[in-house]
Amino acid sequence: MSTQSTIEEKLQALEPTFLTVENESHRHNVPANAETHFKVTLVSSRFEGLMPVKRHQQIYALLADELAGPVHALALHPYTPQEWQARGESRPNSPDCRGGDGS
Template identity: 75%
Template sequence: MTLQEQIGQKLKALSPTVLEVENESHRHSVPPNSETHFKVTLVSREFDGLMPVKRHQQVYKLLADEMSGPVHALALHLYTPEEWEARGGERPDSPDCRGGGK
């Protein structure tokens, strides 16, 4: 199982209605086929009534092993179903890496 798949499996604990885990390592100065930079888009009722920092803490707790090891960067886009609908099902694009993209 790839690290990307492992992250997705662990995040299913939040009962997501939308879950996307994207490996963005290729956009950074890392060796080919790296799994170090990820973007997560997750929509869940588990986030109802929670401020963004509490949502992030839930994800970090689930991914503690990955965050203490192979994952260098994790962009989180965490929404309730209503927030996701209000956004039209869109999340922000990631900025270009300032030091990479090799």
């Protein structure tokens, strides 16, 4: 199973109404086909009443093995359903990485 698939599977514990796990490794200076840099956008009612740091902690706890091993960077964008709707249900863009694609 790929690292991305493992992350997607483990995050199901948060009962997401929307989930994307994007492998952004190609945007960084890593070997081809690496699975080291990910962006997670997750919408869950389980985030109701929680400050962003508590939301992140829930995700970190679920992905502890991946963060201790193959995953070098994890960009997290956790929202409640109301916050997600207020955003127009759009995922945030990631900033460009210096040297990521050789440019």
